[in-house]
Amino acid sequence: MSAATPLPKRAAPAGAAHGPGPGPDSAAGRSVPGMRGAQLALLTFALSLATFIEVLDSTVTNVAVPAISGGLGVSNSQGTWVISSYSVAAAIAVPLTGWLSRRLGETRLFLGAVILFTLTSLLCGVAGDFHLLVVCRALQGLFSGPMVPLSQTILLRTFPPDKRVVALALWAMTVLLAPIFGPVVGGWIIDSFSWPWIFLINLPIGIFSFAVCMTLLRPDASAGKAAPIDLPGILLLVIGVGSLQTVLDLGHDRGWFDSPLILTLAIVAGLAIVSLLIWEAGERHPVIDLSLFRDRTFSFCMLIISLGMMSFSVVGVIFPLWLQAVMGYTAYQAGLATAPLGVLALVFSILVGVYAARFDARVLATFGFLLFAAVLWWDAHFTLTMTFTQIITPGLIQGIGLPCFFIPLTAATLSRVSDDKLAAASSLSNFLRTLSAAFGTAMSVTLWDNRALYHYDVVAQSVTKSSGNTQRFVQSLHGMGIDGARELTTLHHVVQQQAYMMATGDMFYMASITCLVLAAMMWLTRPKRGAAMALGH
Structure with missing residues (x-):
């Protein structure tokens, strides 16, 4: 949508559902007072680790597909569903983060995402059946969605205003470096151990990050005060983004629009996303804030x-x-x-x-x-x-x-x-x-x-x-x-x-x-x- 395109007058800001802006004690409107020195460094390290393993997991499996396919007795083309299932689920979950954080609170949502991401990493590592692995990877991707944007938001709120560029730099390091080192880490693990370890290495990191953040972060005072559920918006988002991500993941291997499946998914994605934009522009409590x-x-x-x-x-x-x-x-x-x-x-x-x-x-x-x-x-x-x-x-x-x-x-x-x-x-x-x-x-x-x-x-x-x-x-x-x-x-x-x-x-x-x-x-x-x-x- 163009920046100059006005929204209908009946559209309300995302925060309108819970009255005026957050108060001074709200997690949505302050940095964490009194957190300095070792505590701030420890929290930053824990948040960065959580971001690192999430971004790493989106690339580390790229070099593991042949090993996973061979170990579970499927073809390499089937093995790519280990990557596709994760990316489709994550693509759906990320834009829902803003709406979910207003309902559950940023801290609760982040902590829940980290522990569930860690749990599904364990399930991926012990999955002995390919179809079970794909399901677990989809769940892992779903829970990974809020981790990166909320780690960024929590870092910015935690650091004092004059140090927020440092917070962005630390966050950017993890987001940028994890995809670079993903193939190296994945290749080393496959060569030295076996494919389940690309998931099992998340366990100690995820548990550590959860424990530190649970100890140092405060609950959100504004949790539960969000708008009513925008069910049509959520459904259109899931259908549109899920279809589009599947087209991008499978299009090259299927010959793009020569494939009836890819053509159908592309049409569904286009209709759903256009409908989503039209709906959200007029929705008083949108799941995606187009304003x-x-x-x-x-x-x-x-x-x-x-x-x-x-x-x-x-x-x-x-x-x-x-x-x-x-x-x-x-x-x-x-x-x-x-x-x-x-x-x-x-x-x-x-x-x-x-x-x-x-x-x-x-x-x-x-x-x-x-x-x-x-x-x-x-x-x-x-x-x-x-x-x-x-x-x-x-x-x-x-x-x-x-x-x-x-x-x-x-x-x-x-x-x-x-x-x-x-x-x-x-x-x-x-x-x-x-x-x-x-x-x-x-x-x-x-x-x-x-x-x-x-x-x-x-x-x-x-x-x-x-x-x-x-x-x-x-x-x-x-x-x-x-x-x-x-x-x-x-x-x-x-x-x-x-x-x-x-x-x-x-x-x-x-x-x-x-x-x-x-x-x-x-x-x-x-x-x-x-x-x-x-x-x-």
């Missing part, structure tokens, strides 16, 4: 975050795919090649958190996007003869840009949001972020394959008997004793390898240009000076 988009800064920041996550999917998805499919790396080696992105990202997340309040958020975000654009342009010139060191060097530098745009952009997004709508805004921004990442992943893989097919056709036309290069290559094959059918197979492999290398360069070029556009778009926003400190106004 947030009245603010120009929130709307543009959401657009930038969405496009940014789509571009980032090229790094997170195409880069490791290229390493494995073209360069011959194993999943674990590809994870190690991706991991350096997190090294300087970790360091600069801390620096940005400490010093960001001194700068205009737009300046920092623009610098981050421009650095990303430069490195992606560098990546676009990769070749098949790259060494491991040459491959990881750009990613190491790219880690500087990641926190420089993500932290100030997140602060700018929430800078003009009133405190009583903070949880709703956080859940909505996280929902759009994860949905955009899923969309970017699906589109990137499809576009990568399509570009590879195009380049294959172009390169194959030059592989003729009259070509001098082809003749010399065939002669070298004959010298190695390769001829006949093996010769044709080798030629096909070489052309295909070149085609995917060229397609990878195309993807990096497009992502680089997108980052340049996003750097310019940042100046269409108007975040408050010291954006993170303005939270809760």
Whole structure:
């Protein structure tokens, strides 16, 4: 919805259901008084761990599908339901977080989500049947939904106003680094132990996080004062988002709209989401507060975050795919090649958190996007003869840009949001972020394959008997004793390898240009000076 589109006059703010804004003692309107030093550090560590395992679980299974499929006696295509069931359920739960937190309270909802996520992790680890595992993964995804947005909200409320950029930096570290290290952790666990341990490692972390948060966080005084249940909105949300996420998860493997299932789900998703927007715009107590988009800064920041996550999917998805499919790396080696992105990202997340309040958020975000654009342009010139060191060097530098745009952009997004709508805004921004990442992943893989097919056709036309290069290559094959059918197979492999290398360069070029556009778009926003400190106004 456009930021300039007015809502009907009968629409009420999300907080209207429980009268005026929260009072001074409400968990929805204050930071936790008296929490300093060791207590604040311990709570921050516990919240960050909870966020880390939730985001990690969304990626750690990517490299475990073959092991899970083999262990439970199903095909790899069936095994992907372990990923799809989790992502669909999480996609449904995240936008419900704002509404649920008003009914149950932020603290109660977060604690309940953490302990139930931990319990379902145990059930996933001991599941001996594939269908039971899929059900447990769906439940795990459902309970994971509130964890990331509420961890962000609770951190911001807990930290004093002058330290809220630090809180955002700590939260951003866990959200950004977990997907990077997910394949590394998953590959190491599969190689060293067995697939159930990718779920069982959540147990001690989840229990620790729950115990610390249970001890240090206060109950919400405003719990139970939310609006009546928006049942039509919830049903439309579940149907629309669930169908859309399933389309994104299965579309590539099913041939997109050539599949009757994907076509049907896409139509259902479109109708349900359009109906949801129409319904919520006129609903007095909406499950999703569309009035947030009245603010120009929130709307543009959401657009930038969405496009940014789509571009980032090229790094997170195409880069490791290229390493494995073209360069011959194993999943674990590809994870190690991706991991350096997190090294300087970790360091600069801390620096940005400490010093960001001194700068205009737009300046920092623009610098981050421009650095990303430069490195992606560098990546676009990769070749098949790259060494491991040459491959990881750009990613190491790219880690500087990641926190420089993500932290100030997140602060700018929430800078003009009133405190009583903070949880709703956080859940909505996280929902759009994860949905955009899923969309970017699906589109990137499809576009990568399509570009590879195009380049294959172009390169194959030059592989003729009259070509001098082809003749010399065939002669070298004959010298190695390769001829006949093996010769044709080798030629096909070489052309295909070149085609995917060229397609990878195309993807990096497009992502680089997108980052340049996003750097310019940042100046269409108007975040408050010291954006993170303005939270809760």
